Amino acid sequence: MGLRLSLYLGFLVSTLLVRLLWDLRFAPSWLYAALVLLVVGLGLWTMRGSPALVWVGGLVTLAGLGVGYFNAVASLIALAGLFISYHGWRNHLSEKDQAAFWGWVFVWPALALLVFWQVLPAFYAVWLSLLDRFNFLGPSRFAGLGNYEILLRDPLFWKAMGNTFWFVAFTVPIGIGLAALIAILLNERVRFQGLFRTLYFLPYITALTAAAAVWDWIYNPEFGFLNYLLGTQGLDWLNRPEGIFSLLLAPLGFQLQGFFAGPSLAFVAIMVMTIWHFLGYQIVVLLAGLQNIPREYYEAAELDGASWWQQQWLITWPLLSPATFFLFTLGLIGAFQVFTQVLILTPTGGVLQDTLTVTLYLYNKGFRDSDFSYASAIAVVVFGVILILTLIQQRVLERRVNYET
């Protein structure tokens, strides 16, 4: 009975979802009709030998589905019928069957929203990426893998991917390293720990838009504070497309080109700002990890004559690995989502698109060039890349993570 009830409930909700999709021209009307027939069949099977009230509810549900054929919102009447039926069943249902009913009733609202706004759209993105220039301006036709073909030869896409690579390579180790240093020092039972923690944490809860506006002002070529501090009057940090490695190594006579020239100075400026923004979060996570390490370990090490540095390297660092692993994963995924600070600091994507990131490129393609298909192709490729990276990371790195303390 519990299973039948769950199926009845599940198909009823699915039917209503399909009704909505039909309204939005995503599902054909016959699918709704077919599902209604299925629900009716399931209903008859479930309600066999039930009290009269159950059947009344069933009729209301049927009426709701019928009216729903003409009006999507009215189809919700069917849900009222369901609860009437349950009222009739209530005293005849076993504990287990009641659990089946209420479990699904509780789960369905969130589940329906997740399916409608996350699961189906993910598949829809794949479908869109197979079309030719889908947008609201005109009809589009099936283009197969055409978008992906163009994408793989698109220098701007590779520029964005390269920037993402540099973003991970710079911000993740530097961020985690700095955060570990600060967290370990904060954990040394310092005074004003709360004050320090607040000061380090505030940038993280500050909106990136406002934070980027401030950094834009700090980076200002004429009146910026950074140029005053470094004595580099007039240096326009955010408009310098030269790679950082080529800038650093040029005095030594090395000439680096392309990818190996490293991220542009402008992108480095953006990364510095991002590290500043994210550091507080990393510190708090690492601090929580540190406080989980039992003090006895250090006491034992102390007795064995281990120095402070040895204690940090041999006890703290390995036992902190779950937290650092988590931060690494987060940094990796987050690098593909960098958008706000780039848009504020370099609204056009920088000189020669040198600060282009994947999400900014996706935004430009989708919402400035109105090419939803190409933008979807970017999204799908990014999805794939993230998936592969996460898998590799779990296979290779997670083995070295020390979960037991």
Place this chain on the structure above:
Amino acid sequence: MRRSSPLGRFLIYLVLTVGAVVMAFPFYWMLATSLKSPQEAQQARPIWIPERLKASNWRVAWSLGAEAGSSWWGGFGPQQSVTLKLYAPPGPVPQVMVPSPPGAFSDPRSEQTRVQVSYQGDHWAIRFTNPSSEHFRTLPAVILISKEYPSYTPELPPDAIRSSGDDWRLEYVNVAPGLLGYIFHNYLEAWYAAPFARYFFNSFFTAGLQVLGGLFLAVLAAFALARIPFPGKSWVFGLILATLMIPGEVLLIPNYVLLARLEWIDTYYALIVPWLASVFGIFLLRQFYLSLPQDLFDAARIDGASYWTQMFRIALPLSIPGLITYGIFTFLGAYNALLWPLIVTNSPEMRTVQLGLQVFIGEAGSDYGALMAASTVSILPIILGYFIAQKQFIQGVARSGIK
């Protein structure tokens, strides 16, 4: 106990302090710039304490404001007059005029203002009179004073001093500022230049509903997943787990298309509904409910409590810390978001604070004072919230990292 030498302690504090200064500096810089006049902001050598923060100027601003109508917020009332003193030895008569707006943002100002300049013992008294029956928010003024003067001291320091031929050009953004109007001039400029009140309403309304709706949905689902045995539970949980893998940027385009077909673009629905159900919230709360002892629920069941009662009377009160964590995170995410509001809204009435700020950045140009003022205001609610619920913020972040 770990040993710690005095030198070691010193180094620890040194590193922590230097780091904290670097972290806090942008905030100081934002705040300081927001209180500066444009000329103060645009100095090659930074000015650490703006004129607008000096108490001696406050007194003058207060009395000037009081003369013109309001000692707190200033403004140039109808039929009012205000006198600015310019201490100087006798010399050529300074020229005074009410200019067209100097900043990026224009505001109606008194065109017919009468100006009388007279010498009174040791100073020039510059008297502005508003003959109209209108109230003006600001009274900008420009004073041209000959370079022949060996020295001169205006009562209120001008917002900019420029060289103009044989004269010094003293520019005031507001001669009738009032105390708060003087200190927070840039804030008022920003506030009047863009509908920030509307932006704040939009942000709080959409973020608040997202939190409330999201909490309700997450509590329901998490409770069922943790505490109710129903067929297909593992299947549902697997689906939710899989949803976790979908990165946000994949959903931008398809969700935009969905919203367009629902005709929800540029509505509050677009800002709220797509992110209502949160996998993060469901996970977090499920974890909470799993950690509660089963006996509690068994006892309630024996007493005849329905699942509904169990959830609201037992599980919900016990999971308040988790709810607060989730609420803070959702609110932060919604309030600080830029990309999504940028995509799904078009009209100024639907902008959130962050989107409004982004547009403002484009409009403000080089008026960094107003821009920093707007930035400060935009982060203020979150900073205040942090100081009120500091523990929950920190614990929430720490908790998100451990599991």
